[in-house]
Amino acid sequence: MTRPIKSAREKRDTIGKILDAACEEFAEYGLAGARVDRLAHRAGVNKAMIYYHFGSKEKLYQAVINEHFNRIRQIADIGDFTGDDIETVFLGFTEGLHSVFVGREKFIPVFLREMASGGEYFTQGMARVIDELGLTRRLKKIIDEGKRQGHFRDVDTRQAIASFIGMNMMYQLTAPVFNAVWEIKDEKIFRKHRPRAVVDLFLNGIRAE
Amino acid sequence: MTRPIKSAREKRDTIGKILDAACEEFAEYGLAGARVDRLAHRAGVNKAMIYYHFGSKEKLYQAVINEHFNRIRQIADIGDFTGDDIETVFLGFTEGLHSVFVGREKFIPVFLREMASGGEYFTQGMARVIDELGLTRRLKKIIDEGKRQGHFRDVDTRQAIASFIGMNMMYQLTAPVFNAVWEIKDEKIFRKHRPRAVVDLFLNGIRAE
Amino acid sequence: MTRPIKSAREKRDTIGKILDAACEEFAEYGLAGARVDRLAHRAGVNKAMIYYHFGSKEKLYQAVINEHFNRIRQIADIGDFTGDDIETVFLGFTEGLHSVFVGREKFIPVFLREMASGGEYFTQGMARVIDELGLTRRLKKIIDEGKRQGHFRDVDTRQAIASFIGMNMMYQLTAPVFNAVWEIKDEKIFRKHRPRAVVDLFLNGIRAE
Amino acid sequence: MTRPIKSAREKRDTIGKILDAACEEFAEYGLAGARVDRLAHRAGVNKAMIYYHFGSKEKLYQAVINEHFNRIRQIADIGDFTGDDIETVFLGFTEGLHSVFVGREKFIPVFLREMASGGEYFTQGMARVIDELGLTRRLKKIIDEGKRQGHFRDVDTRQAIASFIGMNMMYQLTAPVFNAVWEIKDEKIFRKHRPRAVVDLFLNGIRAE
DNA sequence: CATGAATGAGGATTCATTCAT
DNA sequence: GATGAATGAATCCTCATTCAT
Numbered sequence: 001m002t003r004p005i006k007s008a009r010e011k012r013d014t015i016g017k018i019l020d021a022a023c024e025e026f027a028e029y030g031l032a033g034a035r036v037d038r039l040a041h042r043a044g045v046n047k048a049m050i051y052y053h054f055g056s057k058e059k060l061y062q063a064v065i066n067e068h069f070n071r072i073r074q075i076a077d078i079g080d081f082t083g084d085d086i087e088t089v090f091l092g093f094t095e096g097l098h099s100v101f102v103g104r105e106k107f108i109p110v111f112l113r114e115m116a117s118g119g120e121y122f123t124q125g126m127a128r129v130i131d132e133l134g135l136t137r138r139l140k141k142i143i144d145e146g147k148r149q150g151h152f153r154d155v156d157t158r159q160a161i162a163s164f165i166g167m168n169m170m171y172q173l174t175a176p177v178f179n180a181v182w183e184i185k186d187e188k189i190f191r192k193h194r195p196r197a198v199v200d201l202f203l204n205g206i207r208a209e
Numbered sequence: 210m211t212r213p214i215k216s217a218r219e220k221r222d223t224i225g226k227i228l229d230a231a232c233e234e235f236a237e238y239g240l241a242g243a244r245v246d247r248l249a250h251r252a253g254v255n256k257a258m259i260y261y262h263f264g265s266k267e268k269l270y271q272a273v274i275n276e277h278f279n280r281i282r283q284i285a286d287i288g289d290f291t292g293d294d295i296e297t298v299f300l301g302f303t304e305g306l307h308s309v310f311v312g313r314e315k316f317i318p319v320f321l322r323e324m325a326s327g328g329e330y331f332t333q334g335m336a337r338v339i340d341e342l343g344l345t346r347r348l349k350k351i352i353d354e355g356k357r358q359g360h361f362r363d364v365d366t367r368q369a370i371a372s373f374i375g376m377n378m379m380y381q382l383t384a385p386v387f388n389a390v391w392e393i394k395d396e397k398i399f400r401k402h403r404p405r406a407v408v409d410l411f412l413n414g415i416r417a418e
Numbered sequence: 419m420t421r422p423i424k425s426a427r428e429k430r431d432t433i434g435k436i437l438d439a440a441c442e443e444f445a446e447y448g449l450a451g452a453r454v455d456r457l458a459h460r461a462g463v464n465k466a467m468i469y470y471h472f473g474s475k476e477k478l479y480q481a482v483i484n485e486h487f488n489r490i491r492q493i494a495d496i497g498d499f500t501g502d503d504i505e506t507v508f509l510g511f512t513e514g515l516h517s518v519f520v521g522r523e524k525f526i527p528v529f530l531r532e533m534a535s536g537g538e539y540f541t542q543g544m545a546r547v548i549d550e551l552g553l554t555r556r557l558k559k560i561i562d563e564g565k566r567q568g569h570f571r572d573v574d575t576r577q578a579i580a581s582f583i584g585m586n587m588m589y590q591l592t593a594p595v596f597n598a599v600w601e602i603k604d605e606k607i608f609r610k611h612r613p614r615a616v617v618d619l620f621l622n623g624i625r626a627e
Numbered sequence: 628m629t630r631p632i633k634s635a636r637e638k639r640d641t642i643g644k645i646l647d648a649a650c651e652e653f654a655e656y657g658l659a660g661a662r663v664d665r666l667a668h669r670a671g672v673n674k675a676m677i678y679y680h681f682g683s684k685e686k687l688y689q690a691v692i693n694e695h696f697n698r699i700r701q702i703a704d705i706g707d708f709t710g711d712d713i714e715t716v717f718l719g720f721t722e723g724l725h726s727v728f729v730g731r732e733k734f735i736p737v738f739l740r741e742m743a744s745g746g747e748y749f750t751q752g753m754a755r756v757i758d759e760l761g762l763t764r765r766l767k768k769i770i771d772e773g774k775r776q777g778h779f780r781d782v783d784t785r786q787a788i789a790s791f792i793g794m795n796m797m798y799q800l801t802a803p804v805f806n807a808v809w810e811i812k813d814e815k816i817f818r819k820h821r822p823r824a825v826v827d828l829f830l831n832g833i834r835a836e
Numbered sequence: 837c838a839t840g841a842a843t844g845a846g847g848a849t850t851c852a853t854t855c856a857t
Numbered sequence: 858g859a860t861g862a863a864t865g866a867a868t869c870c871t872c873a874t875t876c877a878t
Contacts, residue, residue, distance in 0.1 A: 014841080030322070032242030036869060046843055051870060053841095109325035113239065116318035116325070118385045127390045136391060153413070158399065159406035161391065166379030167372040176327045178374075181336045182345060184367065197368035204362070205414030223858085245852060255860050260853065262858095432837085448740065451659030454873060464839050469874065471837095527743035531657070534736035534743070536803045545808045554809060571831070576811065577824035583805075584797030585790040594745045596792075599754045600763060602785065615786035622780070623832030641862080663848060673864050678849060680862090 015053050017043040022064050027109040031061050065114070065122060068107050069129050072100055086151070087199060089142060090164075094195040096135065097168040108173060139164070143206070152206045160206055167198045224262055226252040231273050236318040240270050274323070274331060277316050278338050281309055295360070296408060298351060303404040305344065306377040317382060348373070352415070361415045369415055376407045433471055435461040440482050445527040449479050483532070483540060486525050487547050490518055504564070505617060511557060512613040515586040526591060557582070561624070570624045578624055585616045642680050644670040649691050654736040658688050692741070692749060695734050696756050699727055713778070714826060716769060721822040723762065724795040735800060766791070770833070779833045787833055794825045 021043035025034045036057055040047040054060040101108055114122040130136060139161050146152035171178055171194060175187065184190050230252035234243045245266055249256040263269040310317055323331040339345060348370050355361035380387055380403060384396065393399050439461035443452045454475055458465040472478040519526055532540040548554060557579050564570035589596055589612060593605065602608050648670035652661045663684055667674040681687040728735055741749040757763060766788050773779035798805055798821060802814065811817050 028326070030239050030241055030325070032239055035867095037867095047869095048844080048871080049842065057869070109327075112321050112325035115383050115386055116239070116321035117237070118318075123386050123389045126386055130390050155410065156402065156406055158391065158393065159402060160410065162380050162387065162403070163376040163407060163410050165387075166375040166377070168375070170375030170379045171371050174324050177324055177332050177335055178371065180332045181339050182367065182370065190367065193365065193368060194371070197365055198372060201364065201369065201372050201414040202410070203414075204416075205410040205412075207413075209418060244850090246850095255858095256852095257854080257861090258859065266852065446744070448657050448659055448743070450657055453871090455871095464837090465873095466840090466875080467838070475873065527745075530739045530743035533801050533804055534657070534739035535655070536736075541804050541807045544804055548808050573828065574820065574824055576809065576817065577820060578828060579809065580798045580805065580821070581794040581825060581828050584793040584795070586793070588793030588797045589789050592742050595742055595750050595753055596789065598750045599757050600785065600788065608785070611783065611786060612789070615783055616790060619782065619787065619790050619832035620828070621832075622834075623828035623830075625831075627836060662846095664846095673862095674848095675850080675865080676863065684848070 014045055014049060017045055018050055018053060018060070019064060019067055022060050023068075023104075023106050023110065026061060026064060027106045030109075030113050031058070034061075062121065064110065065125065068104065068110075069125050071104065072129050073132060086142075086146070087203060090199045090203060091195060093135070093139060093164070094168055094199055096133065097165070098172065098195065101172055112173060136161075146206070150208060153208050155206050160202075163205075164198075164202055167202065223254055223258060226254060227259055227262060227269070228273060228276060231269050232276075232315050232319065235270060235273060235322075236315050239318075239322045240267070243270075271330065273316075273319065274334065277313065277319075278334050280313065281338050282341060295351075295355070296412060299408045299412060300404060302344070302348060302373075303377055303408055305342065306374070307381065307404065310381055321382060345370075355415070359417055362417050364415050369411075372414075373407075373411055376411065432461075432463055432467060435463060436468055436471060436478070437482060437485060440478050441486075441524050441528065444479060444482060444531075445524050448527075448531045449476070452479075480539065482525075482528065483543065486522060486528075487543050489522065490547050491550060504560075504569070505621060507560060508617045508621060509613060511553070511582075512586055512617055514551065514553065515583070516590065516613065519590055530591060554579075564624070568626055571626050573624050578620075581623075582616075582620055585620065641672055641676060644672055645677055645680060645687070646691060646694055649687050650695075650731075650733050650737065653688060653691060653740075654733045657736075657740050658685070661688075689748065691734075691737065692752065695731065695737075696752050698731065699756050700759060713769075713773070714830060717826045717830060718822060720762070720766060720791075721795055721826055723760065724792070725799065725822065728799055739800060763788075773833070777835060780835050782833050787829075790832075791825075791829055794829065 018039075021039050022034075025039040025042060029035070034057065036047060036050060039060075040050055043050075050057075050060060054063055101111075140157055143152060143155075143157050143160055147154060147157070171191075175191075178184065179187055227248075230248050231243075234248040234251060238244070243266065245256055245259060249259055252259075259266075259269060263272060310320075349366055352361060352364075352366050352369055356363055356366070380400075384400075387393065388396055436457075439457050440452075443457040443460060447453070452475065454465055454468060458468055461468075468475075468478060472481060519529075558575055561570060561573075561575050561578055565572055565575070589609075593609075596602065597605055645666075648666050649661075652666040652669060656662070661684065663674060663677060666687075667677055670677075677684075677687060681690055728738075767784055770779060770782075770784045770787055774781055774784070798818075802818075805811065806814055
């Protein structure tokens, strides 16, 4: 006789609904501006459930961030970025960097605000995740290798990485403002062409003649 | 009997103290998280004075942003970015972009948070200021010119600009996290070398062989 | 197939565990301060069980008090306080008064708090229990008798009773504070000697020379 | 030109009103049962003022207790309890003990509940206050002296003190219940006669024949 | 009986803003 | 202009109680 127990899926439902609503709420208003009432309403759950499952607004906030870190981790193996064609390799990196927010655009404002407050927890989490993704090591290795083999000019590797990351992330993070300022009206197309444009510029920038 | 009247300098003092404290407070906590009590304490003035001079927390916030926009404007004419040497010209742009926050590092978190919330007021302000600086037009003009004269490859001008801005701004905006993630310990030196590295990479990236 | 049914003993176990935990919880925090969650945790039972068995926090509270009244009643006949030796008789009273809390020290704070709130239910319950014990009548009778027979001075009987009760109960009820204030470090010994000291003082106090 | 500043009296007014209302509220409901809303209403002040002046419900509670301690201290010198007539001396002690709550009957339930919860702060406060009053030392000294001079029997001094305190305090603290249980209907008269009755019983109890 | 989740009515506390002086 | 106190509308969080299984 099987006692019908709330399935894992149903359980996740309430918690999941809260997490989704939380990400939206925090994205729109920030931790301080988020209202638990509104958040609960958004999630369609009783306010007290938030405290039952997460303890406090802050802990819920961290849960949202953790959840995102975990999702990033799952992207980790999207490609191992190896291969003969250097262009393909860097396109791989670019895709990796872009995929961090794809499908989770809601998280971008949360990300920016965390940057703004420079929270320990977030900084460390980012460092850990990026380390796990191996981005740092792989990028460095490939560029250093290229320099040694004479394919790349003798640029400062760290500066090159900083530029590569900046080229890739900045538009993603600031698209709304960027579009307004630079009057980009065909955002979709612009986004589609972006990876190739970035890799093209970057590789030509460091390639030895 | 002389009624002691506060001098104009002293007057500005209170307002100035409030603005400075406000920038810090908003930087650390954001608009929603900022506390008028704490802000007043920081500024060393009575809380009611804030309302006397600025009317409300939000208006004070806008005053802080406006003040920053005005400072940027004053940098506008730092150089007209003309000259024969293309490298010098782009170094000029880079300096311009960097100077936006130099000496106003406290404002960066405010900036990031505004990016996050995508506030109309801020977006429009940014657009206006950048337009006034002529950054857009000048950059576009120079790149297009270069392409026409055959100095530059036939890259997508807008993508190139997006990359150039990203290279320049990203590190500035996210230095604390970036340093942690990429283990940059000599930030000062790294920052000093950054403009040259950026311009070098960018120009090599778009230059025709 | 035998359906396993909880035995009466096990049944009592849950109810008993709840009552014990309740006494502790109410003792430490009072009715208003008691938390049903914590109480359930203390008892090691599911919170809903408390409502299943007792209906509400208040009813559980009354159950705790009732249980204590019942225990007092069972002590009632510990002695019938008769006999020739007046000292033995009063020692009997003293023992009776002391036994009210012996082995139920946890109940003392509940008792004090009830005193504080002067609840009808409790006051009446106390009156009934004490009446059943016959304390009032017997004490009064013995003292009045003693006065008539010339063994006792012509003291005000009610005042004498109030003093006798006070001497007996006050230390019991306030031992922790009393010990701290009067620096009593050998509480055990002090308690052991207390009954004799009380009876000795009291009888000498009312005895005719 | 005198700037009219809120007088000390007026200042005390709000704080004083809160303290008075708090004593009542805490007396009736205890710390946990007290409601800040109701308390504020009782005091006729805005709820936020409680937090402005006291910080939290708990701190207000401590303020109430402290205030009472301070009042007790001010009674300290009501008499120096010296003189030839031993009866007068002990009447002095009795008055001292009674005066602790006279005019502050509202505080008694607070006192009882503190006894119940055995809070460090309270216990220590009581010890300190009583020490300052010199009750302990004086009582002990007088009884020991009396024993040495042969006026008193060789009773255990500490037990005698415990009895004396019990006789004096118990009725005060538990009057409502005591009256109900022992059917005391003329409380006023009973109270008036109490000090003499107590001293009479006590002195006869320890006096050498 | 037992359990984990759910609910709704509070309850403590905060905070932008205003007022009297 | 400057100050400390006052105000009222939130806002976070708790808790007794109930429900579905």
